[in-house]
Every structure is written in C-alpha cells, then in structure tokens.
Amino acid sequence: MAILLGSIADDYTGASDLANTLTKNGLSTVQTVGIPAPALALPEVDAVVVSLKIRSVAADDAVVAALKAEKWLRDRGAAHVLYKVCSTFDSTDQGNIGPVTEALSEAAGGGTVLVTPAFPETGRTVYLGHLFVNGQLLDESPLKDHPLNPMHDPNLVRVMARQARGPVGLVDLPTVMAGPDAVMARLTAMNAEGVAAAIADAVSESDLETLGEVAWRTALSTGASGLGLGLARAIARSGRASSSGAGPDDAIRSVGGLAAIVAGSCSAATLRQIEVAERSMPVLRLDTERLLKGSDEVAAAIVWASERIAAGPVVIAASAAPDVVSRLQAQYGREASGHAVEAATATIASELVARGVKRLVVAGGETSGATVDQLAIPAFLIGPEIAPGVPVLRTVGNQQGEMLMALKSGNFGGEDFFAAALAMMR
Secondary structure (H helix, E strand, C coil): CCCCEEEEECCHHHHHHHHHHHHHCCCCEEEEECCCCCCCCCCCCCEEEEECCCCCCCHHHHHHHHHHHHHHHHHCCCCEEEEECCCCCCCECCECHHHHHHHHHHHCCCCCEEEECCEHHHCEEEECCEEEECCEEHHHCHHHHCCCCCCCCCEHHHHHHCCCCCCEEEECHHHHHCCHHHHHHHHHHHHHCCCCEEEECECCHHHHHHHHHHHHCCCEEEECHHHHHHHHHHHHHHCCCCCCCCCHHHHCCCCCCEEEEEECCCCHHHHHHHHHHCCCCCEEECCHHHHHCCCCHHHHHHHHHHCCHHHCCEEEECCCCHHHHHHHHHHHCHHHHHHHHHHHHHHHHHHHHHCCEEEEEEECHHHHHHHHHHHCCCEEEEEEEEECCEEEEEEECCCCCCCEEEEECCCCCCCCHHHHHHHHCC
16 A cells, blocks of 8 residues: 555554544545554555554653654655644653654654644644643643643743754744745754754644645654644645545444443543533442552452443543542552553453443543553544544454444543544444
C-alpha cells in the first residue's frame, strides 16, 4: 500500500482523535496500534495513524519507538509525517515532545519544524505562543491538575525550549494571517538562524488551513488534530486524495454482544460524565487506594459486572477527584499510582470482553492505551464521530472477533457522552 500522509501519535486516544479528523476532512484513514505485523492486511487508504504509547515514557524510549514508526511510514510512501501530540501539550520538562520532534526532524533531513497544538473546535487556541483551553490559560485550566503531566506554564515556546537541544521560535498570529507564503518565509528565516522548532499561533480554522498548507510543503510537523485538519484539507485541495478505502458507514456495522464502559481518567469532564451515567445505568466506583494496596478490588468489580451486564451496560470507574489523586500520589508515588489504575482498568476491560462485551467505551488516554494493549488489537477502522475528537472505532484483525470501541481522551465529550457513544454502537 502507498500512503500520502503518515502520523505518529503519542497515545491511543489522540490517535483516534486525529484519525477521526482526517476522515472528516476527506482522507480515508486507518489507525494501527504500533507498527503493524507484516501479515496484517490493511485497506488501501490515504493516511495511516500509527498509535504509540510514548507520551509518558522515558524520552529515549519514546525517540526509539517514534523513529521505527517514521521509517515504516516513509517506506510506504508517506510524503509528510505528523507527530501527533495532545492539544494541551502534555509533556514534562524532560520530554517527550521536544526530543521526539528533533529526532524525527533529523531523520527527515532537518529544518525548522512547524509546531502547534491548536484545535479551536475543541477549545484549544494558541496566541503569542501561549496555549488557551476554553479561553483559560493552560496553567489556569483543569490541566494544571493532570495526574501524570500537570501543566503549569502556558508559554509553549518556553515549555518546548526546556525540552529541546536547539532554539525554539514563534510564528505569531499576524504572520499566520498573512498566509502560507509569509509563514514559509518565516520558517526559512528561522532555519537559517538554526531554530529547531517554531510554535505557531492559531485561533481559527482558517489559521489551521494556512498552517496545514505550509506543513504539506515540508517533510515533518508536530501538532494536535487541528494541524491534521489543515493537512487533510491541503491534501484534498491538491487532488491527490483518491483512494477508495473503507468509509465511516462500513465501520459501524452491528457486532452484537454486551456493552460496558471503563473509566480511568480523573479529568473534570470524565468525572461529570460518570455522574450523569449514574442516572441511567449501574456505576461501580473503584477504591483507588485499595487498588494500590493490592486488594481484591479488581476481582470484586468483575463479579459485580457479571451479575448486572446481561441486563444492560455497566460503568466501572477508577476515576477520582484531583485532591484524592494528589494524596495518593504523595503516599504511593505518581508512577505507581498511575500504573495501578492502568493495570486494573485494563484487566477489568479484558475480563468483560471475555464475558461477551463487544461494545466497549474507554475513558482516559493511559487507560485506553493499557486496555488496547491487553486486548492485543492491531488496528481500527474509523467510524462516525460521537463527539469532537472521538469516533466510533471498529477493530481490525483482533483475536476476540470484531468489536466496536470508543477511546476517549479524559477532557473530551459532553456530559452525556457515555450514553451517546453506546447509542451509536447499537
């Protein structure tokens, strides 16, 4: 298969968000989980999004994994590779956005890399290099309480400069509004100055279209799904998007079976979605501290679900309020706490699938990654959009047979997201 656009996503929910955006904007797309095995038959598509789980791993490990994915994509014809990161730029001062971007740039021949996490449709805008979330500066938004990568600096030039070896510049909004040629000229000038990467402002879809046009002229970019929107529209305008791969309707055909929701995200949006779900379906809230102590909380949750799931969907949540998360992280450590939740939710999801669940909604990026890995799902077809950034996914090539899934980033979706997702999977 020959593809036009390749992408390396740093987590699984972000990958489905991007694949959804590319599909909506004219590119037939498939999402893989890691680099596909040679025996896996993929449909002919315009774009492939390779899902990795590298957002919160050691930077050196993230670089190695990203470079392998980049080579696989280039070998299959990808003229441009987008390193897909979270629209809230989740990343510590040690990485991984900066180190991975620089490594991919070196592999692609160098040059100043265009970088933007802006996606106005989901409330993410960048102005003078500062990231806003629904009108709030990043460090004043709920992302300041992210359990793995809390964000306390809204200035993305500073954030990336602390991670990168080379200088980081800014393409400001007046330059973006002046059009693709102005942005390209700015990047060319910064490249002559040795600038490794440039944060680009964007506050509207027209800004994203400008940045996508510029990115399509280069070999590499880094950004959220908003930049994917711009790239997809640029490719569609070029007339090169001509494959006839599977469309959204193909991905949503009924699979039958039982339905369940597993949540590990502690975002304010997911906590509210769980509250709303309690009005219409059984909800079990796991005791995170008992999970950390190694109790039988997981086994009890599976028994609880087994007694109820034949009557309708159930929700099992390891989500907790920020103050509870902070207390447990202080007591048990940030990594140990996160790993315990991921392992527990993935085990529960896997056991539910073994008991006949064919329609599964997973909330939380790390939770989604752990669940998909445990189920050993190799790829997804992209179905219709449930909420901005979250499509229905149809599994490809998994041993459990075909399933419908939704992998939801913690902050995405309205308060009735869970019911809406299950309604689309009927």
